[in-house]
Amino acid sequence: MKRGLLRAYSAGFTALSRIADVVLVLGSGTLAYALRFRRVSDALPLSYAAVIVIAALLAALLFPLLGVYRSWRARGLRAPVGQVLLGWVAVFVLILLMLVLTKDNEQFSRWWMGLWFLSTAAALLLLRVGLYTLLHALRARGYNLRKAVIVGCGAQAQALLQRTRDPAWAGFEVAAVFDPGQDACAVGGVAAQPLDALGAYVADHAIDEVWISLPLEQSARLEPVLAQLRNSTVNVRYVPDMLGLFLLNRGITEILDMPMLDFSVTPMQGFNRVLKRAEDVLLSLLILLLISPLLLLIALAVKLSSRGPMFYRQPRLTWSGKEFNMLKFRSMPVDAEHKTGAVWANKNDGRATRVGAFLRRSSLDELPQFINVLKGDMSIVGPRPERPVFVEQFKDRIPGYMQKHMVKAGITGWAQVNGWRGNTDLGQRIEHDLYYIEHWSLAFDLRIIALTLVRGFVHKNAY
Numbered sequence: 001m002k003r004g005l006l007r008a009y010s011a012g013f014t015a016l017s018r019i020a021d022v023v024l025v026l027g028s029g030t031l032a033y034a035l036r037f038r039r040v041s042d043a044l045p046l047s048y049a050a051v052i053v054i055a056a057l058l059a060a061l062l063f064p065l066l067g068v069y070r071s072w073r074a075r076g077l078r079a080p081v082g083q084v085l086l087g088w089v090a091v092f093v094l095i096l097l098m099l100v101l102t103k104d105n106e107q108f109s110r111w112w113m114g115l116w117f118l119s120t121a122a123a124l125l126l127l128r129v130g131l132y133t134l135l136h137a138l139r140a141r142g143y144n145l146r147k148a149v150i151v152g153c154g155a156q157a158q159a160l161l162q163r164t165r166d167p168a169w170a171g172f173e174v175a176a177v178f179d180p181g182q183d184a185c186a187v188g189g190v191a192a193q194p195l196d197a198l199g200a201y202v203a204d205h206a207i208d209e210v211w212i213s214l215p216l217e218q219s220a221r222l223e224p225v226l227a228q229l230r231n232s233t234v235n236v237r238y239v240p241d242m243l244g245l246f247l248l249n250r251g252i253t254e255i256l257d258m259p260m261l262d263f264s265v266t267p268m269q270g271f272n273r274v275l276k277r278a279e280d281v282l283l284s285l286l287i288l289l290l291i292s293p294l295l296l297l298i299a300l301a302v303k304l305s306s307r308g309p310m311f312y313r314q315p316r317l318t319w320s321g322k323e324f325n326m327l328k329f330r331s332m333p334v335d336a337e338h339k340t341g342a343v344w345a346n347k348n349d350g351r352a353t354r355v356g357a358f359l360r361r362s363s364l365d366e367l368p369q370f371i372n373v374l375k376g377d378m379s380i381v382g383p384r385p386e387r388p389v390f391v392e393q394f395k396d397r398i399p400g401y402m403q404k405h406m407v408k409a410g411i412t413g414w415a416q417v418n419g420w421r422g423n424t425d426l427g428q429r430i431e432h433d434l435y436y437i438e439h440w441s442l443a444f445d446l447r448i449i450a451l452t453l454v455r456g457f458v459h460k461n462a463y
Contacts, residue, residue, distance in 0.1 A: 310329065
């Protein structure tokens with residue numbers, strides 16, 4: 001097998017992947033029917049066949065729009081798995097909505113629908129895992145590698161070279177490093193060559209990619225680099241050396257027909273914002289419905305345990321620093337902070353009532369915040385909100401503290417499921433919050449919700 005064979009036919013592999021996905025949707029639906037009704041030889045009823053075909057067509061339309069067929073190179077397995085699962089969930093939800101709107105849902109077996117959904121999801125996942133394993137093995141043996149050169153000698157250039165050497169990021173091979181400055185340098189043990197040899201080297205060595213990694217203050221050096229490549233058809237990418245800067249969701253956005261380099265932006269824009277809101281509304285409605293008897297019992301216990309209202313409304317900050325009143329079941333007497341003012345909760349805090357102390361330890365006092373989620377003040381998953389007085393104290397002391405307000409505050413979050421809650425290291429908590437914002441996805445939200453349920457609401461730092 002030639003080393004460039006897979007690359008040369010990458011468009012064909014993508015087309016085959018699309019066809020395979022459609023076949024899997026059709027085949028899984030048919031197999032699920034045979035398993036449910038034990039009619040292997042019988043023809044599918046027209047109604048079942050029509051629904052399966054519509055789902056296959058929707059998959060063919062939606063999967064490309066959701067990025068299912070983007071290149072897997074240097075992205076790891078999680079990206080293609082998450083994208084295909086999201087795509088199949090979207091297709092299945094549309095099918096269910098269609099059946100409800102046409103009032104045909106009663107015609108179809110619930111068991112068949114469940115089997116079809118699960119078997120298709122499993123088949124799509126197995127296909128991705130199999131292809132990923134095959135491509136990874138081939139690239140580890142030197143097949144289908146893309147050859148790149150790096151222009152620059154800074155920390156970002158070092159990180160780029162290190163990643164190409166890491167088996168988890170297999171797919172690229174750095175053939176050479178070029179120094180755009182005057183001083184000789186080396187990157188990862190590779191001595192840099194002079195910049196005036198770049199154009200000839202790219203032409204003579206079948207280079208696929210040129211990665212220009214320069215600090216922002218050296219952007220003036222871009223012109224001679226591009227001049228060296230003016231006659232080349234190689235892919236040229238600018239990777240600005242920004243490792244020392246505190247950035248979120250960096251990328252490129254086109255505004256007013258001009259490309260702009262994103263330094264820190266919220267992920268909650270466009271379709272992401274709609275998806276996040278749909279997740280919050282649907283899940284909070286379902287949860288409030290399920291826990292309504294528990295809410296009534298807790299409200300009664302709070303009312304009987306001490307004088308005052310059932311709920312405690314406390315000012316907190318959410319998205320863009322907007323203030324809102326966060327709801328909690330009241331756990332302290334109504335005058336608890338009249339003398340002390342705002343106090344950071346601690347383990348030996350004796351202000352809580354007996355019922356309130358139990359509610360805090362079990363985190364049950366937080367349940368009314370699902371009402372805040374329905375109102376749009378909060379999300380189910382996100383950084384925990386803080387009181388304005390403490391935000392003023394922390395924003396200049398903790399690096400990146402205000403950037404956690406680039407999404408809505410949440411009932412639970414990545415920091416909380418990793419143990420960073422209560423009176424713990426604020427730096428670590430903010431680090432986890434910013435990691436969540438940087439890597440947000442619907443799948444990540446569902447993972448955090450699952451971890452919250454598995455690890456429970458009771459925690460040593462809950463008080």
